[in-house]
Amino acid sequence: MAAPCGNSDLREKVLAWIEQDRQRLVAFLARLLQARSDNPPGITREAASVVQTLLSEEGLTCEFFNARDDMPNIASSFDMEAPGSHLVLNGHLDVFPIEETEPWTHGPWSGAVAGGRIWGRGAVDMKSGTTASIFAFIYMNRLRVHLKGRLSLTVVSDEEMFSPYGAPYLLKMRPDLYGDCCLSGEPSGEAVVRFGERGRLWLRFTIRTPGAHAAYPYLSASASRIGARLMLDLDELSRLEPSAPADVTSLLCKAVPAYEETLGKGAGEIMQKVTVTAGTVHAGVKVNMVPASCVFEADIRLPVGLEKADVLAAVDKIVARYPEASYEEFGYHAPNWCDPGHPLAQRLIENVSAVKRNVPVRAVGLGATDMRLWRGAGVPAFIFGPSPTMMGKRDENVTIDEFLDLVRIHALTALDYLS
Numbered sequence: 001m002a003a004p005c006g007n008s009d010l011r012e013k014v015l016a017w018i019e020q021d022r023q024r025l026v027a028f029l030a031r032l033l034q035a036r037s038d039n040p041p042g043i044t045r046e047a048a049s050v051v052q053t054l055l056s057e058e059g060l061t062c063e064f065f066n067a068r069d070d071m072p073n074i075a076s077s078f079d080m081e082a083p084g085s086h087l088v089l090n091g092h093l094d095v096f097p098i099e100e101t102e103p104w105t106h107g108p109w110s111g112a113v114a115g116g117r118i119w120g121r122g123a124v125d126m127k128s129g130t131t132a133s134i135f136a137f138i139y140m141n142r143l144r145v146h147l148k149g150r151l152s153l154t155v156v157s158d159e160e161m162f163s164p165y166g167a168p169y170l171l172k173m174r175p176d177l178y179g180d181c182c183l184s185g186e187p188s189g190e191a192v193v194r195f196g197e198r199g200r201l202w203l204r205f206t207i208r209t210p211g212a213h214a215a216y217p218y219l220s221a222s223a224s225r226i227g228a229r230l231m232l233d234l235d236e237l238s239r240l241e242p243s244a245p246a247d248v249t250s251l252l253c254k255a256v257p258a259y260e261e262t263l264g265k266g267a268g269e270i271m272q273k274v275t276v277t278a279g280t281v282h283a284g285v286k287v288n289m290v291p292a293s294c295v296f297e298a299d300i301r302l303p304v305g306l307e308k309a310d311v312l313a314a315v316d317k318i319v320a321r322y323p324e325a326s327y328e329e330f331g332y333h334a335p336n337w338c339d340p341g342h343p344l345a346q347r348l349i350e351n352v353s354a355v356k357r358n359v360p361v362r363a364v365g366l367g368a369t370d371m372r373l374w375r376g377a378g379v380p381a382f383i384f385g386p387s388p389t390m391m392g393k394r395d396e397n398v399t400i401d402e403f404l405d406l407v408r409i410h411a412l413t414a415l416d417y418l419s
Contacts (some may be wrong), residue, residue, distance in 0.1 A: 007419045010146060014139050014411050018404065021135070025407060026052060026118060026400060029131045030111035032093075033120030039094035039160040041070075047093040047127075048072040051134060051155055058138050062153075067169040071157035074175055075170060078149060080143055080418060083224070084149025087344070087417055088179035089137055090370060090381075091130025091412070092159035092166065096392040105395050111267040114414035119397040128310060128398045129185020130155060136411040140418065147418040152177055159370050162200075162331070167370040171377075181344045182381040183373040183413060185406060187388035188365070189262035190356050193348055196248075196337025197365035197372060198271070199302035201311060204295065205230060205319075205327045211292025220290050224283035226324055227294035231281075233318050234298060237274040240314060242271070244305030244337075251340055252304075255363035263366070263388065271364055274311065275301045297330075302365030304335045304364055336372045337364060338380040345382050347416040351409045352384060360384070384409060 018025070028050075035047035046274075048064070051074055054408040055062050071094075090150060098108045098121055106112035106119040118128070137153040144151075154177055158166035171177060188194050207226045212219035244252070249272070256268030276298045284291035312329075319325050339345075340362045352360045365383065374381035386406060390396045 007152060007415065010143055010415055010419070012414060013143070014415055015140055015408065018407055018411065022404065025131065025404065026113055026373045026385065027137060029118050029128060029403065030113055032127045032131060033111035033118065033122055034207055036107055037094050038097040038121060039158065040097060042094045042158050042161060044071045044072060044093040044157040045070055048074055048155070051093075058141065060138070060141060065173045066169045067165040071165045073157055073166060073170040074155040075152065075174060076137070077152040078144060079146040079150050081113070082148040084418065085181070086150040086152065086154045086179035087414060088154060088177060088182040088374070089133035089414065090154045090156070090167070090182055090184045090358050091126055091133045092156050093127070093130065094157050094160050095125065095127070096160060099394070102394045110304045116401070117397040117399050118403060119395065120299065121396055123396050123398040124187050124386050124388060124391040126186050126385060128403045130184045132406045132410040133183070136406050136414045139411050143415065147415070149418050150179070151414065151418060152179055156370065162333070162368070168372055171373060174399065178374060178377050178379045181342065181381065182379060183344060183348070183410065184369065184371055184381065184383045185385040185410060186369045186383045187369070187391050188383050189387045190352065190358060190402070191258040191262045191360050192363050193345060193360045194365045195340040195345060195350065195362055196304055196335070196375065197368055198304070198366050199308070199335035200330065200331065200333055201298065201300040201302060201308060202331035202398065203298045203315065203327050204330055205298065207294040207322070207325045209292055211326055212290040214288040214290055217290050220292070221324065223291040223294035223324065226322055227281070227283060227296055228324055230318070230325055231278045231296060233321070234276045234315070236318060237276055237300065237314055238310060240274050240306060240310060242272055242303045242305030244303070248304060248337060248340070251362050258361040259324040267366065270366065272303045274303065301366070302335045302336050307337060308332060308334065309384065333368065334376070335374050336375040338375050342380045342382070344380060344413070344417050348382055348384055348409070348413045351412045351416065355405050355412070356410050374375045
């Protein structure tokens with residue numbers, strides 16, 4: 001395997017450690033998957049204890065920063081022999097909830113190792129990526145006399161709910177953990193390095209009418225019918241045109257084929273479009289009554305280069321057609337991106353290419369991650385992780401080969417950046 005930065009002896013040492021640790025790596029990820037941490041409720045104490053135990057075995061200490069006792073956030077740092085940049089590795093412990101009645105081939109909390117795969121909720125999002133960060137941190141600690149700068153590990157809770165108890169709290173308590181740049185193993189797919197992500201705007205729409213008995217529908221308009229028409233009209237937001245910088249737009253256009261190969265047809269197109277999803281709908285109280293109220297919540301995703309004010313202005317025009325309707329905002333974070341040519345991105349691309357024999361494209365994520373916090377503070381943050389195709393699904397799993405490649409890529413990227 002080529003050495004992008006010329007530190008071939010250290011690279012070979014890291015690769016040898018990973019090969020020697022093959023069973024240990026798989027066993028650790030399996031144990032982490034067995035530590036139930038579905039969110040809600042987001043209780044991650046057991047998972048955090050698994051991480052702390054491993055770090056202690058390696059002679060590494062960590063600190064806990066807990067806004068809530070059942071949602072711990074872990075931080076650990078060390079300095080290299082010589083001064084240099086501060087790299088932060090970030091992962092989270094909480095995972096999507098499960099449908100308790102869904103039949104899994106292996107239990108969602110089994111951490112089963114079978115068929116060349118590691119099974120369980122969170123295998124993709126994102127306990128395999130978090131494991132890659134942890135072991136990259138461990139290996140760099142062994143090599144610290146050869147490296148420059150500072151390395152920090154942040155393993156947080158409550159990422160899935162975007163609440164203030166996880167990374168936002170940790171960074172508030174320890175702003176030094178923004179570092180100079182950040183690397184995360186969130187799901188991306190082997191063909192993509194993510195340097196940004198779309199924004200998220202949550203709006204709650206309420207429609208009120210007098211209501212009536214269903215036998216006399218002429219007495220009142222139906223709040224549910226109005227709500228249905230309004231939902232359809234909100235699709236007009238997809239016509240809004242973003243104004244991202246030309247170099248970013250060029251990269252995103254070039255990324256479309258690889259993105260669609262990784263995420264499916266249509267994924268590349270919506271990187272640069274507004275999408276609207278009515279996630280919840282509540283209307284009426286009885287089958288034989290014309291509903292007097294309808295409430296639905298809409299998830300609106302904003303591409304890079306589109307401001308919230310532009311979206312809300314368009315929403316206002318649509319809602320103005322419906323005098324019975326009003327709306328309120330209950331969640332937002334802006335589209336975010338960082339320099340796609342940053343040295344950390346270059347090292348990451350080189351190592352993906354070396355390990356996977358495939359040159360990845362640079363793109364933005366369709367969903368949201370904690371990397372928005374680093375980018376929002378002006379700190380470059382990049383993502384490379386496993387294929388997202390099984391994320392949040394029944395029988396979530398990651399192949400052992402993909403997982404070990406992920407560990408290799410994160411460890412070698414940290415090594416190159418800190419050399």
